[in-house]
Amino acid sequence: MGTEETPADAAEKPGPPFTEGRARAVLEAAGEAAGTGDAELLALGENAVFALRAARGTRQPAVVRVGRGPWQRERAARELRTAAWLEEQNVPAVRAARPGVTVVDGHPLTYWRRLPDAVRPATPADLAELLLLVHALPPPPFPLPRRDLLSGVERWLRLAGDAVPAEDAAWLRARRDDFAAAVAALTPALPPGPVHGDALPRNVHVGPDGPLLLDLETFSDDMREHDLTVLALGLDRYGLTAQEYARFVRVYGWDVREWSGCAVLRGARETASCAWVAQHAPGNPAARREFARRVASLREDDVTVRWLAF
Template identity: 35%
Template sequence: MTPTVALTRETAQNALNAACAAVGLDAAGAELIRIGSNAVYRLSEPVIVRIARNGESIENARMQVQVARWLSGEGYPATRALDVDQPVRSRGLVTTFWESASEREEYAPLDQVAELIRRLHSLDAPSSLHLPEIRPLAKLDAQIGDLANLDRADAQFLENRILSIRDQYERLEFDLTPGVIHGDANVGNVILDRAGQPILIDLDSFATGPREWDLVQTALFYERFGWHTEDEYRTFVKVYGYDIMTWPGYRVLADYREVAMTLWLCGKAGTDMQAAAEVRKRVESLRSGGSRHDWAPF
């Protein structure tokens, strides 16, 4: 097994330099756009470089590149994988290369988000892609160790909430026909290209499974977070053609997403005081049923 390498500014920069050299690109002057689940760089030429958290994600990175090439062949508007031999494992981290769609990060309006999701759900992925089935509960299980960064009461609360979600999820009956899904579809993953046209980005959660997973975040952001207006959400529903909030299982998926967002942040709470404070705030609102409007993005 390849040893896990922590994703820091230093390790990401080292991986960037080595990976760019391996495919004949120049890393000089690269701009670090963000560092979270991935480190994302913009090169001096129109190329985006994504560096994943550890070297064990090579299969996922390969899947992302294959999905991007399939979508390109379908004429579907999504991020395009650069035509180089990738992914590249370097310095213990996995790197992928993408065509830069725009020099600025501008998000598409919700009607365009809905249209791209609707179009995606109309596609049948070839069996050669070997897309995984979505396993949301397994993802929580993989992160459960990060609860050690919390005080015992908060950790126990989240453990109990996960158990409750697990029990409810296993008894859900989904409305929509399952198939290919983005897995993390929301306004933050649909940007406008240089021509002002929407494209789907961040393909690392692509899978097969219930289509409801691609609708729940927009509903959650409207209903609990107040990030979308009612008019925006109603337009989203009209364009897509289905309102997940009318489905009895909506609350279970929404609860899952809240816990998943919080559990991901627990991984940073051990070394980041702001993240730790945000986790405490989120747990308290989950415990009390209070407003989520003050949850800060990370």
């Protein structure tokens, strides 16, 4: 889940729904063949991610990320800079297929090298190994933003519109404000610095040469605890097993749940994750049901309710 917004987002009005069809039309306008045989949809979330037979002007297969709107242009450019910096630092991560951001009808496009097939699914232990490398890095030679988990809440609820109950949206906004103040008052236990920002096993690819990081768009300069709280929430909400979590802690060397601020970061991420699903509610009954499940469990403070990955 990406949760970063630029200040311009606050004034951004929702445009047409961002669907696979819309993303394919953007690809065609960019000069890429968007037919089923030439562009395979890999993911549709904050970005539409397609596998192409070859990036335009090259002979190599590539992956293209199509952003939802113009507010993501700056983030896309920063993601490319981050990838280049991680390569300089010898951190295993995705690499760009070509420099620069292409903007088509307000949608930023970035091109990435196609990865070899995975040799096995990524595990929390793989993620922990990569986070140790990231958390040992000095600041990069360009500014990274803070990891503001909650800045996307307003836009996602606006995109949801009447597809979610107004009282639930109002309740989430109030919860966002409370957690934003609480997060700002936290004292970290670890030295702050570069973080991935969305540290999940699904953002790790294990190829023939080992694990590497994916989805660099939420790279930030903030509390390292942000990356560690993600899996603590996975244990509580998404069915991560106690054994998997224990292996993650063993590899990383510290359990974030020992930190007094963990519950605050966890609550902030829960709030953002609930609002993130809301943007998909218009026209998607499954998203409406999952939003209802999540917001009800938060309202009732019921930590036994498992959330479905979406």
